[in-house]
Amino acid sequence: MTIAVTKLRVEEKLYQNRYLVDPGRPHIKVQPHERPSANLLALTHICPAKCYELNDKGQVETTSDGCMECGTCRVLCEASGEIVWNYPRGGFGVLFKFG
Amino acid sequence: MIEEEFDAIVVGAGMSGNAAAYTMARQGLTVLQLERGEYPGSKNVQGAIMYADMLEQIIPDFRNDAPLERHLVEQRFWVMDDTSHTGIQYRSDDFNEAKPNRYTIIRAQFDKWFSRKVREAGATVLCETTVTDLVRNAKGKVVGVRTDRAGGPIYADVVVLAEGVNGLLGTRAGLRKMLKPQSVALAVKEMHFLPDEVIEQRFGLQGDEGCVIEAAGTISRSMAGLAFLYTNKESISLGIGCLVSDFAKTMESPYVLLDAFKNHPSIRPLIAGSEVKEYSAHLIPEGGYKAIPQLFGDGWVAVGDAAQLNNAIHREGSNLAMTSGRIAGEAIIEIKGRNQPMIRKNLALYKTMLDKSFVVKDLRKYKDMPALIHTNSRNFFMTYPQLMSQAAQNFMRVDGTPKIEKEKATTAAFIKARSRWGLISDVVRLALAWR
Numbered sequence: 225m226t227i228a229v230t231k232l233r234v235e236e237k238l239y240q241n242r243y244l245v246d247p248g249r250p251h252i253k254v255q256p257h258e259r260p261s262a263n264l265l266a267l268t269h270i271c272p273a274k275c276y277e278l279n280d281k282g283q284v285e286t287t288s289d290g291c292m293e294c295g296t297c298r299v300l301c302e303a304s305g306e307i308v309w310n311y312p313r314g315g316f317g318v319l320f321k322f323g
Numbered sequence: 324m325i326e327e328e329f330d331a332i333v334v335g336a337g338m339s340g341n342a343a344a345y346t347m348a349r350q351g352l353t354v355l356q357l358e359r360g361e362y363p364g365s366k367n368v369q370g371a372i373m374y375a376d377m378l379e380q381i382i383p384d385f386r387n388d389a390p391l392e393r394h395l396v397e398q399r400f401w402v403m404d405d406t407s408h409t410g411i412q413y414r415s416d417d418f419n420e421a422k423p424n425r426y427t428i429i430r431a432q433f434d435k436w437f438s439r440k441v442r443e444a445g446a447t448v449l450c451e452t453t454v455t456d457l458v459r460n461a462k463g464k465v466v467g468v469r470t471d472r473a474g475g476p477i478y479a480d481v482v483v484l485a486e487g488v489n490g491l492l493g494t495r496a497g498l499r500k501m502l503k504p505q506s507v508a509l510a511v512k513e514m515h516f517l518p519d520e521v522i523e524q525r526f527g528l529q530g531d532e533g534c535v536i537e538a539a540g541t542i543s544r545s546m547a548g549l550a551f552l553y554t555n556k557e558s559i560s561l562g563i564g565c566l567v568s569d570f571a572k573t574m575e576s577p578y579v580l581l582d583a584f585k586n587h588p589s590i591r592p593l594i595a596g597s598e599v600k601e602y603s604a605h606l607i608p609e610g611g612y613k614a615i616p617q618l619f620g621d622g623w624v625a626v627g628d629a630a631q632l633n634n635a636i637h638r639e640g641s642n643l644a645m646t647s648g649r650i651a652g653e654a655i656i657e658i659k660g661r662n663q664p665m666i667r668k669n670l671a672l673y674k675t676m677l678d679k680s681f682v683v684k685d686l687r688k689y690k691d692m693p694a695l696i697h698t699n700s701r702n703f704f705m706t707y708p709q710l711m712s713q714a715a716q717n718f719m720r721v722d723g724t725p726k727i728e729k730e731k732a733t734t735a736a737f738i739k740a741r742s743r744w745g746l747i748s749d750v751v752r753l754a755l756a757w758r
Contacts, residue, residue, distance in 0.1 A: 233578060233582065234578050237513070237578060237599075237602035238602060240599055240600055240601050240602055241601060241602060241603075244361070262571075263571055266570070266571045266574050269574040269575070269576050270509070270567075270570040270571065270574060270575065270576060270577065272509065272511045272577045272578060272604035273604065274576075274578075292368075292602075292603055292604040292605075293366065293489065294489065294509060294604040294605050294606050295488065295489030295502075295606050296509045296567055296570070296604075296606065298489065298501075299501065299502050299503075299504050299507055299567050299606070300504055300567065300571055302501065303501055309491075310491070311359055311453045311491060312359075312453070313453060313471050314359050314450070314451040314452040314453040314470070314471055314472065315359075315360070315361050315450070315451030317366075318365075318366070319360065319361050319365045319366075320364070320365055320366065320367065320368060320430075320431050320601065320603055321431055321600070321601055322429050322430070322431050322432075322514045322558075322600065322601045322603075323364055323365075323367045323368045323369065323371075323429065323430035323431040323434070323603065
């Protein structure tokens with residue numbers, strides 16, 4: 225119940241933002257895995273846009289449409305190869321009106 | 324397709340990139356600046372406080388047309404527990420001066436202005452262009468960049484990496500290591516809009532006067548972190564940041580912390596009735612002096628957040644970014660003036676000049692602070708804030724307890740929480756790190 229409320233709150237926050245989504249070209253990918261590492265699992269809680277979620281099999285999946293491109297997941301999971309992180313193509317991604 | 328070869332390519336149009344591009348273009352260098360956002364500022368996030376002195380050294384008459392929000396006349400430092408804040412605050416009419424010292428700004432607006440100045444100085448600014456790769460010659464010198472636009476590489480004598488804290492180019496090219504989770508903070512922020520007269524009433528401000536609140540304590544749930552509230556003209560920027568390593572350990576959600584800060588009884592009335600128009604997130608380099616990476620090499624220099632030049636103790640970043648960008652530009656102009664190649668040996672001049680500036684001197688002064696605060700975060704961000712609140716409340720609440728007993732209770736609470744040796748050790752270590 226708490227989780228659902230939290231989720232709603234983030235989506236409400238992200239709804240304020242402007243994005244230009246590049247369809248079919250997500251800029252973050254999670255590599256296939258059996259069980260997520262502690263850092264990858266942590267992303268399901270600490271990603272500020274809640275881009276990471278656990279699926280039914282206990283694996284971490286990402287939907288990067290609401291990503292604010294902060295790089296937290298990159299700091300935690302790029303070196304281990306668990307995620308692949310690239311900038312969106314020029315002009316795409318989050319567009320801050322105020323920053 | 325760009326055929327021309329440039330004196331310099333600047334990657335990124337934030338504070339450091341704009342300062343570098345402007346400095347070089349003004350002295351007649353051919354400069355190409357590449358920005359992946361739709362417009363300069365569209366990927367940039369800051370609190371934001373802008374320090375006039377560092378911008379004056381680049382654009383002396385910036386006050387004529389720069390989009391400034393409020394000049395700061397008051398600063399409040401708060402130590403918070405769940406229901407209270409203990410604070411010191413400084414307000415002075417001396418800050419109402421002809422050329423104020425600090426302003427709040429809104430980065431997307433400010434960066435557009437700064438970018439216009441860069442273009443007026445003669446640089447070519449290309450937005451919606453992501454730099455994907457550095458190009459090197461046979462000797463390994465960086466000689467240009469590849470982008471996600473059609474066409475081949477673009478060449479230049481030197482590439483200025485102003486790509487920000489989450490800079491992919493420098494780390495991918497092996498010029499610096501990936502940020503460590505314990506030397507970078509994740510901050511989230513919201514923009515709360517209110518009529519200007521409401522802001523002025525709530526904070527006791529007149530005209531363009533502004534106020535800043537910075538708060539630490541139980542609000543970061545024992546993580547090393549800081550919350551902030553800055554008054555803009557018709558909005559309030561409000562946010563909280565904590566170390567990424569602490570977030571990973573505690574699995575706290577940044578937006579939950581942000582909402583808790585907004586709902587704190589000391590903050591809630593200040594933002595009541597506001598309309599939220601944006602939610603943003605950004606990393607802040609926190610490693611200080613010891614985390615500064617290699618700043619120059621054959622055909623490249625790194626400036627600003629990409630070089631982790633951020634003073635976490637004084638919460639200064641954009642001024643270090645502007646200054647490092649300016650100094651990098653000046654070093655490049657100097658080397659070009661001598662007709663020397665942009666190789667590692669010559670670009671060392673940038674580091675030499677930066678070492679002499681406040682940028683590196685300030686970071687060196689606090690070189691031991693990150694380790695102290697980050698490894699003792701529970702004490703500094705949970706235990707002491709609670710003790711301070713208890714002590715203050717004990718002092719103020721009149722309930723018939725003799726004062727001598729109240730004082731004894733306060734002392735006993737400190738000793739119980741940290742032990743005599745722990746208290747002495749915290750004070751000594753803090754003093755040594757601050758020195």
